[in-house]
Amino acid sequence: MAHRPKPGDLPLTPVQAAGYLIREVFLVLVIALGLSLVIKTYLMQAFFIPSSSMEDTLQIGDRVLVSKLTPGPLSLHRGDIVVFEDPGGWLPTTETEKSSNAAVQRVHNALMFVGLMPSDADNHLIKRLIGLPGDKVECCDANGRILVNGEPIDEPYVKPGSAPSDEEFTVTVPEGHVWVLGDNRSDSADSRYHRDNADGTVPIDNVVGVAFARVWPLPRISIFTNPSDVFQSVSPP
Template sequence: MDTEAQHTERDRSSETEERSRSARMSGQGRSGWSWRRTGILGGVCLLFPLLLSHFVLQPFLIPSRSMEPTLQVGDRILVNKLAYRFGDQPRRGDVVVFDGTGSFLQEAPEENPVTGLLHGAAAALGLAEPAETDFVKRVVGVGGDRVVCCDQNGRLTVNGVPVEEWYLQLGDAPSKVPFDIVVPRGTLWVMGDHRSQSSDSRDHLGQPGGGVVPVEQVIGRADWIGWPFGRWSDVPETGAFDSVPAPAAGGHG
């Protein structure tokens, strides 16, 4: 028997097994790194839109008919969170999204923390209906304004000037509920464009908060309709309030 030949054969076999083991380990290493890299990339892709939504531009799914015809059920609007961040204030005619806790709702509804977190993330991306505390309405009166409905011609007036609200849903009256309100400083009087389908400031008169929304509760201004593509446009501005004078300085608290 050739002992040297046997040794040589065993050495070759060992080298082959070692190469195979090294190749398998190398493949596993590349696969592991690939999965980690994919996971990191996926996390960044998810984190970026969440941060963008939290600080700059938030998608908001329209869940009801209260803002028809301006906004329709299923529209995904883009809420500009920087609109009032640097000293600007909401103006009459702006369509705003706000947190109604303390004004439209006295307390935020209780919910499961995990479910709430998942729903909040989905809502922040415009994939789910907004939180029950979030509302979208049009600013009709700002701090100091006297808002009255209705005059002898059935029109809403602000600071004594009639407002031609061309943006209202066809057939809707400005309001079937009469009111005469002086908007406290630092707050807003808000109403839906589809007045017969909108639960807004009118519905909370006589309740704590009086139906007005504190300016600091405004999340942002609805500037664009981003989805569906057939309705892709900006949210139209209105000149309906252009002739309304500023409220008397110091005249209202």
Template sequence: MSSSKERTSGGRGRTTGSVLSGLVVAVGCVLFLGGFVWGALLYRPYTVPTDSMAPTIGVGDRVLAEQVDGAEIRRGDVVVFRDSVWGNVPMVKRVVGVGGDTVACCSKDGRLTLNGKPVEEPYLQAAGPASPTGFSSKVPAGRLFLLGDHRNDSLDSRTHLKDGDHGAVPRSAVDARVDARAWPLGSMGMVERPAGFAAMPGGTSQPGPVRTIVIAVVVGAVMILGGAAYGPLARRMGRKGRESG
């Protein structure tokens, strides 16, 4: 009697539980596949070949970078860019100055200064001065001044100060903004926006939806596995019930 009540009105022997499990699997597929498609449309993976961004990004790390317009870039962002003067290959550096800024190093306590004000840079590779060599640059309008986090081992805007445009690259050279480290497993995590630039004009940028995408994919996978496991578990429990009866 009880088994007939559990059957659906369609008369095909499907129980309410099996219908719900199918629905869970369907929703899980939407979340799982939708998350992957969403991520593929917005993000591109890049492998960082050097340690110039250590410790934020290690040599060989794989990062996820959101494709954005160069006009959206703010101070503190880690960006992937190409510039013919720098070799026209994808490079990853941190933006420390935008058009109109004067970037210099170092202050009396060894810090980078932006428009004469020292900047806190907790992401740097090691203690000590923010740059082993002193420099000063007035960033032209529409350009970005870029430095590596490992200042002792980074070829960046300091290297190109005499190449024209005071070592800065055009905003149009930016391909993407790095949001997260994806590989290896031990280094997975978000690339946080530094607080040292937050109070400056323009503030810092907001992270892209990579965290939401990851959550959607993980939840979708759990729902698919959970829903798919219902059928075998229900049949096994049914057999045990009949045997005990």
């Protein structure tokens, strides 16, 4: 049985000291990787922003933290910024760029898997939740505002210069689904443009979580708060 050195033991030889150090470092790394994997799987995950569809709230290259407690122990709310898996046909089919160095690519994938690197966008999108199950979402009133359950909403997060929507629509969100829009309404292929697939709604089962913080770049680190006042006058469906 290996002898663990204790205070008062005879000095270790260089080989023994090196072996002891390697074992300790390996143990720390295993524990750290295990904790990171658990956090990524059950609590939170980092994602990077690949497009301009959520400007000015989010910029290309931003890194955000997403809480996986919503949906789940915590409920979704109108105004949440949600990350979700492509419901089908929202993202173009493209060849994923791979590193020319296979070893580097394997390390990259492994670090993403355990949560030590932000996840590639791949099959995920990020939008703002506008309609919950049962909500009637439509565009627009005489002032160009979107209505939810008949109530017009004023949306301060919409990118300046963008109309709340240039597309007219009326949708009743089915049970188990949500309706989402990008903050950059003039450059967001959101629920409005996928009406041929479940009327543009997203299954709640596809929602990975809710973005709650930007952690990169450093000058723009911030916490996201739900704009609950926007939907304060909206009645339940």
